[in-house]
Amino acid sequence: MAATKLPTLGDWLNWAVRQYTRHKLALGQVATSAHDEALYLLLHTLHLPLDSKPAVLRHKLTEEETTRVTEIFRRRIKEHVPAAYLTHEAFLGELRFFVDERVIIPRSYFLELLPEQIPHWLPANKPVKRVVDICTGSGCLAVLLAHQFPEAKVDAIELSPEALTVAKFNIAEHGLLKRIKLHRSDVFDVVPRVKYDVILSNPPYVPTRELRGLPAEFKNEPLMALDGGSDGLDIIRKILRQSRDRLQPHGIVVLEVGGLRAAMDQAFPELDLHWLHTEDGEDCVCLISAARLVKWPG
Numbered sequence: 001m002a003a004t005k006l007p008t009l010g011d012w013l014n015w016a017v018r019q020y021t022r023h024k025l026a027l028g029q030v031a032t033s034a035h036d037e038a039l040y041l042l043l044h045t046l047h048l049p050l051d052s053k054p055a056v057l058r059h060k061l062t063e064e065e066t067t068r069v070t071e072i073f074r075r076r077i078k079e080h081v082p083a084a085y086l087t088h089e090a091f092l093g094e095l096r097f098f099v100d101e102r103v104i105i106p107r108s109y110f111l112e113l114l115p116e117q118i119p120h121w122l123p124a125n126k127p128v129k130r131v132v133d134i135c136t137g138s139g140c141l142a143v144l145l146a147h148q149f150p151e152a153k154v155d156a157i158e159l160s161p162e163a164l165t166v167a168k169f170n171i172a173e174h175g176l177l178k179r180i181k182l183h184r185s186d187v188f189d190v191v192p193r194v195k196y197d198v199i200l201s202n203p204p205y206v207p208t209r210e211l212r213g214l215p216a217e218f219k220n221e222p223l224m225a226l227d228g229g230s231d232g233l234d235i236i237r238k239i240l241r242q243s244r245d246r247l248q249p250h251g252i253v254v255l256e257v258g259g260l261r262a263a264m265d266q267a268f269p270e271l272d273l274h275w276l277h278t279e280d281g282e283d284c285v286c287l288i289s290a291a292r293l294v295k296w297p298g
Contacts, residue, residue, distance in 0.1 A: 006066075008058055008059060009058070010057030012038075012061070013035070013039055013057065016042070016073060017034045017035050017038055019073070019077050020037075023078075025076070026217040029084055029217060029218070030090065030105065031083075037083050041073070041086065041087070042069065043056070044089075045068050045069050046059070046061070046065055080215070080216035080217050082105060082220055082221070085099065088100055090105050090138075090140075092106050092107075092140050093111050095140070095143060095144070095147075095174070097138050097139070097140050097170050098173065100166065101220065102162040102165065102166050102222065103137045103162075103166045103222065104137050104138070104221045104225035104226070106137075106138055108141060108256060109256055109276075109278050110141055110144060110202065110254075110256060111144065113276050114145070114148045117276050117277075118148075118198070118252075118276075119148075121252050121289070123250050127152075128149040128151065128152045128197045128198065129151070129152055130152060130194055130196045130248075131145045131154050131155070131196060131197060131199075131200065132156070132157065132191075132196050132199050132200065133154070133155070133157065133200050134187055134188075134200070134203065135158060135202065135203045135204065135235065136156035136167050136182075137158060137160075137166075137167065138167055138170055139156055139166070139168070139170040139180070140170065142154050142167070142171065142176075142180050143171065143174050143176060146179050146180055149197075149198070152179075152197070153181070154176075154179055154180040154181070155183060155191065156181070156182050157187065157188070158182070158183075158184065158185075159186050159224065160225075161184060162222075163222070164182055164184055167182060186238075187235070187242050193245075195247060195251070196246055196248065196251055197248050197250070197252075198251065198252055198254065199246060199247065199251070200253075200255075201239055201254075201255050202255075202256040203235040203236055203255065203256075204224065204226050204227050204234075204235050205233075205257045205260050206227060206228055206232060207228060207232040208228075208230055209230070211223070228260075231267075232257075232258075232260050233260070233264070236257065236264070237298070240288070240293065240296070243293060244294055244296065247290035249290055252287055252288065252290065253288045253290075254285060254286070254288075255288075256285045257284055257285070257286065261275060264286060270292075270298070271288050271293065272292060273288060274287045275287075
């Protein structure tokens with residue numbers, strides 16, 4: 001790569017941003033701009049603080065550092081390997097998680113919605129005692145739930161044994177093994193029957209026919225974590241059906257469903273889905289109360 005002659009971190013950053021555009025690299029798994037993702041890769045690879053001051057751009061690379069940076073960007077640019085799989089880490093807010101090709105890369109609107117909007121739908125005079133994250137993947141949302149509801153027991157459900165291994169590692173890293181219980185199950189199939197205050201999930205929701213059109217970076221993620229069946233609703237239907245007798249009377253189901261808002265409204269009109277507002281206007285997280293779900297004929 002001609003970039004090996006670049007002397008400073010700033011030179012590498014400018015070069016990388018141009019390459020992101022030239023090679024049409026997909027963003028959104030780690031950062032939404034080429035500048036931010038390339039800078040993150042540089043700082044991580046050079047073992048520099050992620051909150052480094054702008055003066056870090058004057059850092060002159062040693063020969064060994066140049067070799068490492070060259071290899072990282074070769075894999076990112078030529079092989080379209082997602083940045084998080086190169087660094088083996090991803091963040092939700094300030095929370096860091098280990099990730100690799102066994103799990104989908106954490107990214108979720110629940111980071112924005114859990115602290116304020118979702119608790120408003122729960123009774124103020126009732127402590128949240130049981131919550132569950134379905135399709136937990138890396139375990140990141142189960143960890144978010146544990147932080148949001150510090151007195152609650154948390155269940156985390158995942159079908160993939162490979163993903164469960166990653167989730168267990170992350171839960172241990174966050175010191176939550178005593179509060180979060182992992183279950184290998186297809187939704188609630190083999191999970192003991194308890195009543196939850198909150199059932200939460202960011203399930204697979206990409207319609208099968210759309211998978212082949214995904215950018216290469218997203219195709220590197222586990223198919224099981226993406227494929228939602230012919231219309232994207234297979235797992236969602238199962239979650240809704242099985243949640244009916246798993247909720248406290250005041251309980252809620254909250255689902256993040258990507259671009260399926262119109263399909264959800266059409267498929268489940270009786271549920272009168274409530275769509276939570278997000279800062280970017282995507283509004284792709286819906287909330288269903290137990291009262292509506294138990295009357296649902298589906």
